[in-house]
Amino acid sequence: MLRALDIRDMLIIDRLELAFQPGLNVLTGETGAGKSILLDSLGFVLGWRGRAELVRQGAEQGEVVAEFDLPDGHPAHDILAEAGLPGGQELILRRVNLADGRKTAWVNDRRCSGEVLRALSETLIELHGQHDDRGLLNPRGHRAMLDAFARLDGRLAEVRAAWTQAAKARKTVEATQAALDAVRAEEEFLRHAVAELDQLDPMPGEDADLDARRRLMQGAEKIRDDVARAFALLSGEGAEGAMGDALRWLEGVTAEAGGQLEEPIAALGRAMIELGEAQNGVETCLNALEFNPSELEAAEERLFAIRALARKHDVLPDELGDYADTLRGKLNALEAGDADLEQQKADLAAAEAAFDVAAAALTEARTEAAGRLDAAVMGELAPLKMERAVFETKITEGEAGPEGRDAVAFTVATNPGAPAGPLNKIASGGELSRFLLALKVCLTGDDSARTMIFDEIDRGVGGATADAVGRRLASLADGGQVLVVTHSPQVAAQGQHHWRVQKQVQNDVTLSTVVPLSRDERVDEIARMVAGDTITQEARAAAKALLTS
Numbered sequence: 001m002l003r004a005l006d007i008r009d010m011l012i013i014d015r016l017e018l019a020f021q022p023g024l025n026v027l028t029g030e031t032g033a034g035k036s037i038l039l040d041s042l043g044f045v046l047g048w049r050g051r052a053e054l055v056r057q058g059a060e061q062g063e064v065v066a067e068f069d070l071p072d073g074h075p076a077h078d079i080l081a082e083a084g085l086p087g088g089q090e091l092i093l094r095r096v097n098l099a100d101g102r103k104t105a106w107v108n109d110r111r112c113s114g115e116v117l118r119a120l121s122e123t124l125i126e127l128h129g130q131h132d133d134r135g136l137l138n139p140r141g142h143r144a145m146l147d148a149f150a151r152l153d154g155r156l157a158e159v160r161a162a163w164t165q166a167a168k169a170r171k172t173v174e175a176t177q178a179a180l181d182a183v184r185a186e187e188e189f190l191r192h193a194v195a196e197l198d199q200l201d202p203m204p205g206e207d208a209d210l211d212a213r214r215r216l217m218q219g220a221e222k223i224r225d226d227v228a229r230a231f232a233l234l235s236g237e238g239a240e241g242a243m244g245d246a247l248r249w250l251e252g253v254t255a256e257a258g259g260q261l262e263e264p265i266a267a268l269g270r271a272m273i274e275l276g277e278a279q280n281g282v283e284t285c286l287n288a289l290e291f292n293p294s295e296l297e298a299a300e301e302r303l304f305a306i307r308a309l310a311r312k313h314d315v316l317p318d319e320l321g322d323y324a325d326t327l328r329g330k331l332n333a334l335e336a337g338d339a340d341l342e343q344q345k346a347d348l349a350a351a352e353a354a355f356d357v358a359a360a361a362l363t364e365a366r367t368e369a370a371g372r373l374d375a376a377v378m379g380e381l382a383p384l385k386m387e388r389a390v391f392e393t394k395i396t397e398g399e400a401g402p403e404g405r406d407a408v409a410f411t412v413a414t415n416p417g418a419p420a421g422p423l424n425k426i427a428s429g430g431e432l433s434r435f436l437l438a439l440k441v442c443l444t445g446d447d448s449a450r451t452m453i454f455d456e457i458d459r460g461v462g463g464a465t466a467d468a469v470g471r472r473l474a475s476l477a478d479g480g481q482v483l484v485v486t487h488s489p490q491v492a493a494q495g496q497h498h499w500r501v502q503k504q505v506q507n508d509v510t511l512s513t514v515v516p517l518s519r520d521e522r523v524d525e526i527a528r529m530v531a532g533d534t535i536t537q538e539a540r541a542a543a544k545a546l547l548t549s
Contacts, residue, residue, distance in 0.1 A: 001481045002125070004067040007041045009059035010097075011051075012512045018499070024477035026495030027485050027514070028525055034502040034512030035485045039127075039455060042066065045095045046125060047105065047117030055099050062097045068124055068451075075123040078109070083116045091124075093117065094351035126450045128436055128457060134195045136410070136436050136443075137423055143366075143408035145443050146393060150369030156403060161357040163402040165349035173344045181339060183330055190327050197324035202306050204280045205318035210303040217296040220289040227289065234275060243272055326452075353436070359404045365393055366406055373442060383468040385461075386431065389414050390438070410439065433457040434469065441472050446501045451481045458488040470494035489529040493546035498522050522547065 007016040031034055041050055045064035055062040063320055069092040070076055080087040086108045095117070097106040105112050107120070128136060136145070147156060184188070184256060233236055247268045254261040310317040370393035377391040390413040399408030411420040412435055420426070423435055437457055444452075458469045470491035476482050477496070486492055498517045503510055523543045524535060531539035 001069045001263055002042075002066065002483070003069050003319060005038070005042060006063075006065040006067075007115070008063045009056040010041050010044070010054050010062040010064060011037045011038060011056060012503070012510055013041070014056060014511055016512075016514055016515055019335070020481065020483065021497045022477075022481050023496035024474050024494060025483045025497045025499070026492045027483065027499045027501055028487070028492050028529060030503075031487075033503050034514075035501045036455075038501070038513055038514065039053075039453070039485070042125070042453075043127075044097065044118075045093050045105075046121035047095075047114040049119065054097050060099055064095055068093070075339065075479075076120055079116070079119050079123065081109075083112065083119075085110050085112060085116070091120075093120070099464075121335030124450060126452045128440060128452065128454050139409045139422065142393075142410050143406065146293070146366055146369060146373060146408050147403075149373050149443050150365060152365055152369070155365055157359070159358045159362050159404050160402045162355040163400075167343065168347065169348040169351040173341065175346050176341050176344055180338070190331050191296065193330065194324060194327050196309065197320060197327070200305060200309060200320075202309070202317065202320045204318050204321060206309075207303065210299050210306070212305060214296065214299050216288075217299065218331045221315055224286065224289040226284070227282060227286050231279070231286055234282060235277045239277060240272075240279070243268060243275065247272070279532045342543075343371045355400075359400070359406075363395070363406050366408065370395055370408075376442040377435075377438050380441050380472070381434065384434040384438060384472075385468075386414075386434055386438075387467040389431070389435075390416060390418075390420065391435065393418055394420075431460075432457055434461065434465070437469055437472055441476060444476055450484065452476060454482065454484040454486075456485055456487065458484075458486050458491045462488065462492070466490035487529065489526045489543065489546055492522075492526055492529060493543070493549070498525065500525050 001022060002020050004020065005016075005018045007013050007018075009015075018038075025111060027035055027494055040054065041064045043055060045066045068076075070087070070089055070091050076091060077087050077437055080091075088108070090108075092108055093105070094107075094109075095103060103114070105114060105117050107116065124296055147153075154443050172493060183544050234240060247265065250265050250268070306317050306320065310320055311325055313320070315323050345384060373393055374391055381387060381389055381391065392411050392413075394409045394411050396407045396409075397405055399405065412423055412426050412431075412519065413420040414426060423432060433456075437454075440452070454473065461469060466488040467490040470488070471494060473482055474494040474501075475485055484495070492498065499514050500517055500521075501512065501514050503512050505511075523540055526543035527535045527539035527544060530542050
């Protein structure tokens, strides 16, 4: 509920403090007195787009402060929490407009953006008027209004869940299909590469082994002769034979040498052992240097094939085996992917079918609710002297989405047999006002979270019709809060709280002010609305009759 509105230096208002009340609040005054300025100021603090020049002439800045009561569960609490702004039972919006056009806003003394203000305004204020494109005249909101009227939260939740599941399944199919298409584009390469790698079958470390063998065989021819000569010198005809003869000669005379040859003989024995080990090692090397020239050719051919394949696939020779496994995995994935894709497509079909069922049930519920809404609005139109008019909620198939596949539009025909069309295209000013009021009465239900403002919605009507308009506005205000700007005495008389907007000139400066009216002052104001500038006793009597009716 809007509790207070404080306006300073805005247009022709220098300082104005208003304390609004629950129920029906009416604002009256002569044309041009400044009633629209109040709405402009309220729209400014709520972040709505409006006049570019709002600061009062000669002032450095204009400022508007609006105070709201927020009961528990009010949707504004969620917006405050999401924006990281302080909450509570009281909400204070403050916005300043500097003379140079710069604007700054605060929510509960915390700086905020115009976007946050506008989001909050959607939960705080509902404006209705002949030129309102934010509320009932906006076809984009008609579906949500019908759903709220029919209390379709449960069915909407089912449709949204089914849509989310179908969308998730669709993304899965698209991702799998894209991956398979990418693999199929290189399938021929994969199969050729895997066959080539499998045929060569390179082993980890094989490149280094082949390179070492190749180098050894390449050098074997050169060193084998030297190794053979060395082996000959170490064998029986060489060092081994000479050392054996020396050992036999020394052992033959050791007895006569008086023990002096024992150490040399022992040393020769050890040398013979070492010489034997040297012979074995040289012989092993000599045997290793024995090779078939075709073996060198085969080693070189395989080494070059491994290295060529590594260059072709831009990997290291030792990584060829792992690379082959990777390519083989892609081929396996391609074969398995086809089966996965078929299952995913089946899951998608099931999810879409579930969405179709939920959407069809929602369409059926909306169609049934549309009939009830049409009947309810038609019932409200009769007292508003529009019993020949026709209101119809049109439901057509639209683009599928998380809220079903229905497009909803409120249409009217002012006379039977006349073509129906959108509210703001068919109805005249007075008719439009009554259509909007009848529709709002039917759509409000138990929703009293927002303050409703009606800007001259009674324009073009009078007499009993105006009285019916006033009574419906009072009905809407029951348990909530309604502000109405009106020129109709019948509507003004239904108000529980009454303010008069008036102009006054001070020091050659025109200012607008708003004053609360007492019971007697209300009689005079309503009498003025009945009779004009000259208030007669008859007009006062009529005003009193309206106030007591």
